[in-house]
Amino acid sequence: MLWEILTTSLAICGGTLAFCYYQFSIVPRRNPLWKVCALPRPSLFHSNMKLILDPSFSCKAHEAIAEQYGRSVRVQGVGPWDQRLLTFDPVALHHVTKNSNIYEKPWTTQRFITSFIGCGLLSAAGSVHKRQRRVATPAFSIQNLRAFAPIVFERGFRLRDRWRDIITKNSGDKAVLDVCMWASRITFDVIGAAGFDYDFNSIKNDTNELFCAYREMFELSISQNQNVMRQLLSIYFPIVNVLFPDLAARTVKRCHKVIWRVAGTLVQEKKKKVLDALQGGKPCEDKDLLALMLKSNLSTEIPPDQRLSDEDILNNVNTVMFAGSDTSSLGLTWTLYLLAKNPEVQDQLREELSTVHCPESFGDLSVDEIDSLYGNVSELPFFDKVIKEALRLVPPVHSSIRVADQDDVIPTSQPYKIQKPGGGAVTVTSPIRVGKGTVVHIPIEAFNLDKSVWGPDAWEFKPDRWDNLPDVVKTQPGLYSNLMTFSAGPRSCIGMRFSIIEIKIVIYMLVINFSFHDTGADIIKSNVVFTRPYIKNKYQEGSQLPLRVVRLDKSPIH
Ligand code: HEM
Numbered sequence: 001m002l003w004e005i006l007t008t009s010l011a012i013c014g015g016t017l018a019f020c021y022y023q024f025s026i027v028p029r030r031n032p033l034w035k036v037c038a039l040p041r042p043s044l045f046h047s048n049m050k051l052i053l054d055p056s057f058s059c060k061a062h063e064a065i066a067e068q069y070g071r072s073v074r075v076q077g078v079g080p081w082d083q084r085l086l087t088f089d090p091v092a093l094h095h096v097t098k099n100s101n102i103y104e105k106p107w108t109t110q111r112f113i114t115s116f117i118g119c120g121l122l123s124a125a126g127s128v129h130k131r132q133r134r135v136a137t138p139a140f141s142i143q144n145l146r147a148f149a150p151i152v153f154e155r156g157f158r159l160r161d162r163w164r165d166i167i168t169k170n171s172g173d174k175a176v177l178d179v180c181m182w183a184s185r186i187t188f189d190v191i192g193a194a195g196f197d198y199d200f201n202s203i204k205n206d207t208n209e210l211f212c213a214y215r216e217m218f219e220l221s222i223s224q225n226q227n228v229m230r231q232l233l234s235i236y237f238p239i240v241n242v243l244f245p246d247l248a249a250r251t252v253k254r255c256h257k258v259i260w261r262v263a264g265t266l267v268q269e270k271k272k273k274v275l276d277a278l279q280g281g282k283p284c285e286d287k288d289l290l291a292l293m294l295k296s297n298l299s300t301e302i303p304p305d306q307r308l309s310d311e312d313i314l315n316n317v318n319t320v321m322f323a324g325s326d327t328s329s330l331g332l333t334w335t336l337y338l339l340a341k342n343p344e345v346q347d348q349l350r351e352e353l354s355t356v357h358c359p360e361s362f363g364d365l366s367v368d369e370i371d372s373l374y375g376n377v378s379e380l381p382f383f384d385k386v387i388k389e390a391l392r393l394v395p396p397v398h399s400s401i402r403v404a405d406q407d408d409v410i411p412t413s414q415p416y417k418i419q420k421p422g423g424g425a426v427t428v429t430s431p432i433r434v435g436k437g438t439v440v441h442i443p444i445e446a447f448n449l450d451k452s453v454w455g456p457d458a459w460e461f462k463p464d465r466w467d468n469l470p471d472v473v474k475t476q477p478g479l480y481s482n483l484m485t486f487s488a489g490p491r492s493c494i495g496m497r498f499s500i501i502e503i504k505i506v507i508y509m510l511v512i513n514f515s516f517h518d519t520g521a522d523i524i525k526s527n528v529v530f531t532r533p534y535i536k537n538k539y540q541e542g543s544q545l546p547l548r549v550v551r552l553d554k555s556p557i558h
Contacts, residue, residue, distance in 0.1 A: 031435035037417040038074040055525035062446035070416035091413035097489035103402035120319030139292035149374040156509030180545040187329040196290035213258035330396035385463035517548040
């Protein structure tokens with residue numbers, strides 16, 4: 001009996017080991033990607049992920065990789081079986097981002113995002129994504145987005161007044177402010193108002209119930225303090241969170257309750273308004289993204305079987321809140337940081353911005369005046385270069401990944417190295433064959449900072465570079481000005497125009513009213529879902545960016 005138990009146990013253990021060896025060692029080697037030369041690993045138990053994902057040294061790492069291996073290389077992901085293709089070959093990336101039917105987001109990412117914000121545009125795949133994108137796209141058209149300018153200006157005035165109050169109470173003309181926190185509040189307010197006609201009022205105070213629910217949930221999604229094993233377990237077996245909810249699962253559940261009650265009611269009310277207007281024979285005049293999505297969903301251009309459910313609509317409200325708040329706020333934050341670090345650029349920018357007159361209060365502006373104010377501001381040439389340059393140099397989304405849904409051949413334009421059968425490596429330019437399941441790493445930042453494309457000064461903040469770009473820049477993929485900041489292809493950022501309008505108006509309002517100065521704090525970039533600022537050695541204090549902010553109406557010192 002004992003012998004039987006022993007032999008059975010040994011057989012099970014042996015079988016499991018053999019399965020693991022086959023699955024994790026043989027199967028990956030069968031992937032033709034294995035031929036591509038691999039980055040050496042720091043140790044058997046370490047991946048290459050930190051090297052390529054940490055923005056405090058990833059640009060140096062990518063430069064060294066390009067020099068040694070060429071523009072495509074195999075890297076070790078999480079676990080020995082996870083072999084990824086890292087490529088900063090523009091042709092390869094164009095292929096991967098364009099063919100979103102072959103290259104989807106990994107199912108683990110989809111499930112993780114869905115567990116927080118539901119299955120909206122960010123996490124939906126295949127035909128579900130296509131359907132959602134088709135309904136949402138009209139809401140983000142240029143004409144519709146222009147209607148958001150008054151909302152952003154109004155919040156810009158609110159922030160200006162709030163900062164003036166704080167500074168006056170502080171010393172009269174200057175104060176050290178955490179611009180990261182304030183940028184986050186204004187973008188939340190803007191996306192709340194523009195997204196679904198809701199006032200979080202977070203510039204004034206941070207107590208709104210819905211604001212707190214979203215904030216708490218988003219912070220949890222990026223929290224580094226969570227148990228990684230538990231997180232993985234709940235991604236692979238979501239039932240774990242239902243049967244044995246930990247603190248994180250209970251928090252998400254509590255936040256979901258508030259979101260369903262408050263935001264869900266907003267969706268229902270707006271839907272009723274749109275339907276009532278339709279039945280009354282005149283279209284609903286509301287211009288927020290929710291109203292626009294609901295109108296698009298009910299339009300005759302969308303076949304009834306392609307329409308979104310109320311749940312899909314709410315998931316997309318959550319998605320827009322998630323995808324459109326931290327990203328834009330970090331775009332604003334890093335722009336202010338770069339201006340503080342480059343006072344001569346800041347002065348030149350202010351001189352240009354001051355040519356467009358801004359009245360003292362929002363109430364003094366008619367809708368037409370706001371429209372022309374935005375038109376004038378958005379066309380200022382130096383301003384445009386400053387914004388492009390800031391979004392090039394510090395893209396809030398550091399990188400992304402896709403997984404091949406089938407075997408594929410990726411075209412290339414730049415040399416890379418493959419292993420020779422007898423040992424050693426040879427440089428080739430042939431297309432790269434990848435097996436189904438191959439993860440492709442999209443290094444957004446590496447594209448934007450590539451010295452062989454943007455020149456030897458690619459890592460510096462030089463807005464004037466945009467007057468005289470190297471020809472090769474034109475061959476770079478990217479939705480926005482040949483930058484990968486907003487990605488490319490059918491899964492690129494739907495909110496790109498929205499965020500440019502928002503960033504431009506807020507920066508305009510802030511730079512004409514305040515000047516920004518370095519405090520001497522050693523700011524480092526860290527990739528916590530997005531590229532965030534931290535003070536060196538004060539990581540535990542959370543993301544922050546203190547700048548000395550001076551009131552320009554009170555002080556002649558800029
Ligand atoms: C500076 C600001 C922003 C940056 C840098 C940014 C960047 C990006 C990037 C890189 C992606 C692709 C993600 C991936 O491939 O994994 C993306 C997708 C997306 N973004 Fe943005 N974004 C910004 C602002 C916004 C805003 C303001 C909104 C909404 C109002 C928004 C909504 C979305 C949505 C819904 C998607 C998913 C699109 C899809 O898969 O169809 N983003 N964004």
